[in-house]
Structure formats: structure tokens, C-alpha cells
Amino acid sequence: MKYIIYILLSFNLMTFAISAEETRQVDKHEHGVGELNIAVEGSTIEFEFMIPGADIVGFEYVAKSDEDIAKINQALETFDDYTNIFTLPSNSLCELNGQKVALKEEDEHDDHDDHDEHDDHDEHAEENHNEFYAKYSFECGNINAIKEVNFPYFATFTNSGELEVQFISNMGSTSFEVEGDEPLINTDGKI
Amino acid sequence: MLLKLTFNSLYARLLTVGMTVFAISLSLMLYMSVEKLRTSAYTSFTDTISQTDLIVGARTSSVQLLLYSVFRIGNATNNITWESYEDVINKKEVAWSVPISLGDSHKGFRVMGTNSEFFKRYKFRGGQSIELEKGNNLDDLYDVIIGAGVAEKLNYSVGTPLIVSHGLQSFSDHDDQPFKVSGILAKTGTPVDNTVIVSLEAIEAIHVDWSTGAKIPGQITPVEEIRQMDLSPKNITAALIGVNSKLQIFQLQRWINEYPEESLSSILPGVALQELWRIVGVVENLLLGISVTVIFTTLIGMTAIIFSSLNERRREMAIWRAMGASPKVVIGLLMLEAFIISVMSIIVSIVMLFLTLYVLQPWIDNTYGILVNIETLSVKDIYIFMLFIIAASLVSLIPAIRAYWFSINDGMTIKI
Numbered sequence: 001m002k003y004i005i006y007i008l009l010s011f012n013l014m015t016f017a018i019s020a021e022e023t024r025q026v027d028k029h030e031h032g033v034g035e036l037n038i039a040v041e042g043s044t045i046e047f048e049f050m051i052p053g054a055d056i057v058g059f060e061y062v063a064k065s066d067e068d069i070a071k072i073n074q075a076l077e078t079f080d081d082y083t084n085i086f087t088l089p090s091n092s093l094c095e096l097n098g099q100k101v102a103l104k105e106e107d108e109h110d111d112h113d114d115h116d117e118h119d120d121h122d123e124h125a126e127e128n129h130n131e132f133y134a135k136y137s138f139e140c141g142n143i144n145a146i147k148e149v150n151f152p153y154f155a156t157f158t159n160s161g162e163l164e165v166q167f168i169s170n171m172g173s174t175s176f177e178v179e180g181d182e183p184l185i186n187t188d189g190k191i
Numbered sequence: 192m193l194l195k196l197t198f199n200s201l202y203a204r205l206l207t208v209g210m211t212v213f214a215i216s217l218s219l220m221l222y223m224s225v226e227k228l229r230t231s232a233y234t235s236f237t238d239t240i241s242q243t244d245l246i247v248g249a250r251t252s253s254v255q256l257l258l259y260s261v262f263r264i265g266n267a268t269n270n271i272t273w274e275s276y277e278d279v280i281n282k283k284e285v286a287w288s289v290p291i292s293l294g295d296s297h298k299g300f301r302v303m304g305t306n307s308e309f310f311k312r313y314k315f316r317g318g319q320s321i322e323l324e325k326g327n328n329l330d331d332l333y334d335v336i337i338g339a340g341v342a343e344k345l346n347y348s349v350g351t352p353l354i355v356s357h358g359l360q361s362f363s364d365h366d367d368q369p370f371k372v373s374g375i376l377a378k379t380g381t382p383v384d385n386t387v388i389v390s391l392e393a394i395e396a397i398h399v400d401w402s403t404g405a406k407i408p409g410q411i412t413p414v415e416e417i418r419q420m421d422l423s424p425k426n427i428t429a430a431l432i433g434v435n436s437k438l439q440i441f442q443l444q445r446w447i448n449e450y451p452e453e454s455l456s457s458i459l460p461g462v463a464l465q466e467l468w469r470i471v472g473v474v475e476n477l478l479l480g481i482s483v484t485v486i487f488t489t490l491i492g493m494t495a496i497i498f499s500s501l502n503e504r505r506r507e508m509a510i511w512r513a514m515g516a517s518p519k520v521v522i523g524l525l526m527l528e529a530f531i532i533s534v535m536s537i538i539v540s541i542v543m544l545f546l547t548l549y550v551l552q553p554w555i556d557n558t559y560g561i562l563v564n565i566e567t568l569s570v571k572d573i574y575i576f577m578l579f580i581i582a583a584s585l586v587s588l589i590p591a592i593r594a595y596w597f598s599i600n601d602g603m604t605i606k607i
Contacts, residue, residue, distance in 0.1 A: 168459060172241055172461045
């Protein structure tokens, strides 16, 4: 019996030790800076947006009131139509063939296993960082005609700051910083 | 008629006009060379690495990772373990990878440990491969391949023995394990030229008798024994990675950046280069600002010279008037003069620029690794020239109007 207790104890300690050694890292999160990844391969072009909630709906706590929930839902609907976010030249003949829109609610206490003890959850609500995630995939008839990408995004979401763009194609990778006063990127010669 | 008159008038003042033209051409040349160096530096810079999709290293800023892994500037904050490296390269998205181990040096040149993949995968200038100019690959444990710059500066050839020093600026050498040059790479114009390349196993081998950065006193393992040892690398500094499809790259990047067992960073080289260039861009704008100011100053200088010559030329103008030229023609003559001076300056500056570039190109390439392309002028240059001519003609209006008043007041008799 004693041994069983020992064994159980040591297991317990072990899991404790493991959870204590678990690396802790938090993703960067900057209000006013949305991230956009663009990848081009063959005739496919993909856009992946990761935008802080503050830039879209003006808040980042978990929406509880009807008003806030409505705001979030409305924003998600706006993302559903990609032309609210960006537009591609029509002569590139790009057809949307896949999209995913989601709200990622990132709670800093999420990965703790002692969730039940967490009755002080609400106090930490302000530490939440919500992020809008949207991914669009296109098949293009003439991908080389994408000489620029325009971003109605800045007009659609008035809280939006800048977009940091990582771009990669067979021509190599590059980056752009897009802001509302010049809401476009020039991809001429980069695809 | 007017043109001929102006030419003759200018010819009569050959020395002053010549000096003016020279001064203006120098300033234009300054502007153009800054512009040329700027664009060439940018291309050389971005051409240093191509076709590598991701660079992986210990958690650090993207610029720093790029600087130490590709440009061999600065140092790594940490190394990454071989286990983590294997975890990364075993991901299905990864098509190929090149491990890189840095930290030692030879006479100021960085020593880089890598494997044969490096020679196959490292590409520069839009897809060129590095090639062996002389000698062989790394066949033996103690073989090194040196870049063209190292061979040239140290006067090494195939077979030259060399000793690797521990660290970058230290006095302790790995003198118990001498290397020998097995091959020399052709010139690339990239930091590879200034790199001493050894195998990853050799990096392990020279550190057999070392512990936490210092040599264990009195312990010398014979080379024969080392050769028998398991020298598989335990850690590396960075890795170059190629993916199967560009569409998977960001997914892989996120996976690496969130890798729980070790703090890793992965960057897209082009993105980091852009970031770095944005920092360097400040200096660039400063240089550009200076050269624009210089052009502006010479424009004012030109006006001043025309101005000061006005007094001496009152007689000339009187003659023009006597010949039947109206005061307006006098304005036209002076503006035409400025126009001719600026066009001549532009021509002279272009000739001077190309001569200088032609002479200095090899030196710039050797010293700074920047290949200045001597090519035709860009649209931007021509635009600037046009702007300069217009500005010069406009500025010359000031002395011209003064001359106009002179000629109205003086008529044909000069009142001084």
C-alpha cells in the first residue's frame, strides 16, 4: 500500500515537474498592426490575415453583451466577403476556391490544466487578446496579371492600423507595410 | 543665329564657363553615383541569398538572424540543438535543409561548419550556385574549402595547411588539429567569399578537448582517436530551409516559432532583408539629401557666376542692342546660356560617372562586395536631368531679368 502511494505520489510529482518545465511563450500582439501572409505557388495565391480584435471591433475582451456579440458577428460577416478586405485585378481571373474566417480568442490562462479553480476569470478578461483570422485561397487564370493588390480593409474597418505583409512566391520573399493612406501593394515583377 | 551668338559668347568666356560646367557636372555626378551605389548595394544585398525559403535559428530578431547566418555579421545569441533541427526538417513541408555551425575563425575570417548540401542548395544572384574553382570537396575530416576572398587575401592555395582559432577574436588556437585547404571556391560577391568552410564533424572534432569554451588543461586526444569517435553534431547555429510548396511556408514558420521544446525563430530571408534595408534606408536618404543639396548649391553658384559676369558684359549687351536685339532677346540669350551650360554639364557628368565607375568598379567589388552595374541611365536619371535643366533655366531668369533692366536703362551707351 505504502509503495502504491509512493508510486502515485511520484507520478503526481512527475506530472507536476513536467508541467512546471513546460515552456511558456506568448505570441506577440500589437494593437494597430495586423499581419498578412501572401503566398503564391503556380496559379494559386493565398491570403492569410491575422488581425487584432481592437483593429476590427475596437475591443478585445470576450464579447458578453449582445451589442458586442453583434459587433463580432457583423465583423465576421464582413470578412466572409473578401472584397471588403482586399481586391485583385479582374484581368488576373482569380476565383475564390476556399476560405476560412474565425475569431481566435486567446486567453493567457488557457493552457493551464487547473481550469476549475479559475473563478477569478473575469478579472483577467482584459488580458485577453482576440484575433480575427481569415484565410482565402484563389485559383487564377492569369496570376501574373496581379500587379497590385488593393485593400478596402482600411476603409471597411475604421479602427484599423497598418498591415505588415510577408510575401513569398517563386521569385523570392519580400515584405510590405501597408497603411490607410496608400492602401495597396505593388506586386509587379514579384509573382 | 541666337544659338550661334550664345555659343560664341560662351566660348569667349571659356575659362569661367568651363569651371562652372565642371562644378555642376561634379555635383550631378555625386548625385548619380550615390544613386548608383544605392541601387547596386541593394541588389548585391538582396542577391546574397536566393531560393532559400526559411532561415531557422535560436529565438532572436529576424535582422540579427539574417546578419549572422547569411552575412556573418555579429553573433548568434544561442545555438539550436540537433534534436530540434531534426524535428524541424522531419516536417513534411520541408524539402531540403542546410545546417550551419558558426563560432570559430581563421585569421579574422569566419569558419563555417556545414555539410555537402550547402554547395548544392546555397544560391545567390537569382539562382547561381557556388562552384569550386580549384581542388576538391570536403573529403577528409580535416579538409577546408575557402572562399575566393580568403584565398586571395591570405595567398592560400590547395594544400596549404591552416589552423582554426577558437572563437572570433581569441588567442587560443585549435593547433593540435591542423587543417588543409582542399578546395577554393570561385568568386561569388557574397559573404561566402570570406568564409572558411569545414564539415560539421570537423567542428565537433576540434572541440573534443574543450569544455564550456575553454580547453581542458593537459587533455589532448590524439587525432587518430578523434577520427574514430562519433562526431555527429550536437548543435548548430542556424539552418537554411527550402519548402515543398510556398503555400505551406507560413504554416511551417508558425510551427517553428511556436515549437515548445526550444525557443526557435524562423524568418523569410527577403522579409528580413527588407526590414534591414528600412533601417539602412535612413542613411541612404541622408546621402540622397546631401547630393540634392549639392545640386541645388551649384545651381545657385551658376546663377551667381552669370550674375557677376553681367557687369562685365554690359558692353556685350550694348552691342547686341545695337545689332537690333530687343531687351526680350537679351533675356532669351541668358536663359539659353543657362540651358546650354546645364546640358553640357549633364553630358560631362555622365562621361565622368561612367569613367569613374569603370575605373572603380573592381575596387568596390573587392572591398565592399558590391557589384556596381555599369548600365544605361535609368528613367529616373533622365527625369532628374530634365528637372535640372528646367530648374537651371528658371533660376537663370533672375540674372536675365536684371540684364533686361540693364539693357533698357543703358541702351547703347553704358553709364557706369
